[in-house]
Amino acid sequence: MPQEIHPETPPEGRPLSDLFTYFDIQQLTSECRRRGEPYGLHFGDIVNLSNTRLSLEAAEFARSQGRYHEFHHKVFEAYYSHGRDIGDMEVLRDVAQDAGLDPDAMEAALKEGSYRKAVSMGCLEARDSGVTAIPAFFIEDMPMITGAIPEDRFREILDSLVEE
Numbered sequence: 001m002p003q004e005i006h007p008e009t010p011p012e013g014r015p016l017s018d019l020f021t022y023f024d025i026q027q028l029t030s031e032c033r034r035r036g037e038p039y040g041l042h043f044g045d046i047v048n049l050s051n052t053r054l055s056l057e058a059a060e061f062a063r064s065q066g067r068y069h070e071f072h073h074k075v076f077e078a079y080y081s082h083g084r085d086i087g088d089m090e091v092l093r094d095v096a097q098d099a100g101l102d103p104d105a106m107e108a109a110l111k112e113g114s115y116r117k118a119v120s121m122g123c124l125e126a127r128d129s130g131v132t133a134i135p136a137f138f139i140e141d142m143p144m145i146t147g148a149i150p151e152d153r154f155r156e157i158l159d160s161l162v163e164e
Contacts, residue, residue, distance in 0.1 A: 002056040002122035003131055009051040013085055016049050032080075035151070042081045050079060051087035053119065058092045060115035061106045062099060071099040 006019065016025050025047065032043040055075055062071030074095045078084040084091045089110070093103035109115065126136070133147040145157060 001126050002059065002119045003126035003134060003136070004052055004056065004119075004123050005132075005134055006049060007053065007123070009049055009087075011051050011087060013048045013050045013087055016047060019049055044081050044083045046080060046083050048083070048085065050085045053087070054089065054110060055086040055092060055095075056119045056122075057110050057115040058096065058106055060118045061109050062096070062101055064115075065101055067099050067101050071095065071101065074099045 016023075020028075029043055029046060036043050059068060059071055059075065062068045075086055075092075078091060078095050079086045086092065086095070089107060092110075093107060096103040096106045129136075129138070130144060131146065135146070135148070137145040139145070139157075139161060142157075142161065145154065
């Protein structure tokens, strides 16, 4: 389900340092790099938080075209590896092209607002489910697991489920 964690972010985005005043952004990025490396995930220097609304709508367009996973991977890479603004239409056009989508059709659908309601409903559903951070994992009969928790802790939780 789509979820805007910071819907108040202006269209042009905002510096992460303004939002997360209690974090050392460089240290956080270094930790992401360390954690992602074993999985082949590269984290570049991320200094701005993009407004994600347009990228969420683009992801719904990709879903309708059967290319959601490809698009999701490419938009993740654009933002986290290359520090690109995934709230910018030109960036999303590039991502769509890289994901095997027709960027003109995607842009037209987004300008028409074809996926606005789906994203709004998904955000409402996520909020009603208590999602306040991403990622969020729902496992039957268990409390929701949210945020970027350490892999060891996530494995402990999953192992405890298997033991039950």
